[in-house]
Amino acid sequence: YLSFPLIDELFSDCRKMLSSGICTSTVQLPGKVALVTGANTGIGKETAKELAQRGARVYLACRDVQKGELVAREIQTVTGNEQVLVRKLDLSDTKSIRAFAEGFLTEEKHLHILINNAGVMMCPYSKTADGFEMHIGVNHLGHFLLTHLLLEKLKESAPSRIVNVSSLAHHLGRIHFHNLQGEKFYNASLAYCHSKLANILFTKELARRLKGSGVTAYSVHPGTVQSELVRHSSFMRCMWWLFSFCIKTPQQGAQTSLYCALTEGLEILNGKHFSDCHVAWVSAQARNETIARRLWDVSCDLLGLPMD
Ligand SMILES: NC(=O)C1=CN([C@@H]2O[C@H](COP(=O)(O)OP(=O)(O)OC[C@H]3O[C@@H](n4cnc5c(N)ncnc54)[C@H](OP(=O)(O)O)[C@@H]3O)[C@@H](O)[C@H]2O)C=CC1
Numbered sequence: 389y390l391s392f393p394l395i396d397e398l399f400s401d402c403r404k405m406l407s408s409g410i411c412t413s414t415v416q417l418p419g420k421v422a423l424v425t426g427a428n429t430g431i432g433k434e435t436a437k438e439l440a441q442r443g444a445r446v447y448l449a450c451r452d453v454q455k456g457e458l459v460a461r462e463i464q465t466v467t468g469n470e471q472v473l474v475r476k477l478d479l480s481d482t483k484s485i486r487a488f489a490e491g492f493l494t495e496e497k498h499l500h501i502l503i504n505n506a507g508v509m510m511c512p513y514s515k516t517a518d519g520f521e522m523h524i525g526v527n528h529l530g531h532f533l534l535t536h537l538l539l540e541k542l543k544e545s546a547p548s549r550i551v552n553v554s555s556l557a558h559h560l561g562r563i564h565f566h567n568l569q570g571e572k573f574y575n576a577s578l579a580y581c582h583s584k585l586a587n588i589l590f591t592k593e594l595a596r597r598l599k600g601s602g603v604t605a606y607s608v609h610p611g612t613v614q615s616e617l618v619r620h621s622s623f624m625r626c627m628w629w630l631f632s633f634c635i636k637t638p639q640q641g642a643q644t645s646l647y648c649a650l651t652e653g654l655e656i657l658n659g660k661h662f663s664d665c666h667v668a669w670v671s672a673q674a675r676n677e678t679i680a681r682r683l684w685d686v687s688c689d690l691l692g693l694p695m696d
């Protein structure tokens with residue numbers, strides 16, 4: 389590995405210039421409980437680190453517990469916060485999600501911040517343990533079920549917040565109810581976009597249903613961020629490498645999630661979508677309440693949840 393300090397510095401300045409949006413909240417979190425999915429790497433790891441830095445007890449919900457434990461040790465060392473805990477959560481298996489939630493509800497009295505961050509992008513066609521297409525299964529349905537199972541705890545802990553990590557890629561997404569599992573036609577990039585659109589629709593409908601409960605929900609686009617998300621596409625890996633000088637670091641990518649989790653007075657923007665720590669415009673589909681309600685019902689049906 390060759391290091392060129394001058395070039396590194398230039399790239400770092402370039403990234404700072406191009407990456408606006410810093411969470412400036414000074415809120416501290418002693419006594420608060422936070423949960424971050426996919427916290428063993430990338431944006432999730434940096435989000436969890438900052439929450440721990442502010443004194444919260446942070447649960448790293450990871451599918452690979454060993455990777456999670458290494459990161460937990462690292463966060464404990466850097467922040468001096470011992471309350472960083474790893475629990476097994478595989479969002480591609482509803483049994484794992486239910487087991488995780490059961491364990492969490494038994495051991496914890498509160499949940500103040502839920503960050504639905506984990507995600508997969510551009511996987512070859514594959515299915516979750518329950519037969520859902522992988523993108524919609526992990527990115528949307530997995531988090532949908534997790535949130536449902538933790539909702540009472542969030543309500544009991546109010547004021548509390550839910551942050552769903554979506555993407556600008558939602559603009560290319562469509563909810564094809566007749567092909568939700570990609571069985572009739574499938575494109576790996578579009579499947580990702582559809583699932584990220586589902587994240588925004590879920591947030592809007594959740595926010596509507598949670599009005600007055602003290603729990604608020606937000607969706608975010610973290611920016612284009614250097615991470616392992618591009619692992620399934622050599623083209624994207626190549627693009628990320630070529631343009632590494634202007635792609636955000638995971639720490640910069642975590643800022644909008646942190647902004648939504650921490651900023652005081654954000655409750656009036658319940659249900660909104662954020663990018664670079666500002667409210668951001670979403671596609672016409674993402675604003676469609678009828679699609680949001682239908683997706684909610686279909687998701688409940690697929691997961692065997694009551695359609696209240
Ligand atoms: N990077 C970017 O440019 C952008 C990212 N995003 C979104 O940001 C979020 C975080 O992504 P990012 O940090 O970039 O990507 P990474 O690939 O670095 O991190 C994704 C995390 O999700 C976890 N994960 C994947 N599948 C599962 C599963 N079945 N169960 C539990 N955890 C799982 C991964 O675990 P493991 O390490 O075990 O694979 C990993 O911890 C995603 O939702 C992504 O869509 C949105 C826009 C742009």
Ligand SMILES: CC1=C(/C=C/C(C)=C/C=C/C(C)=C/C=O)C(C)(C)CCC1
Binds near residue numbers: 554556557627628635
């Ligand atoms: C065009 C272009 C780029 C490509 C951006 C892309 C392709 C972003 C994709 C973002 C995704 C997929 C987000 C995840 O949800 C770079 C590399 C920034 C460099 C500048 C020119």
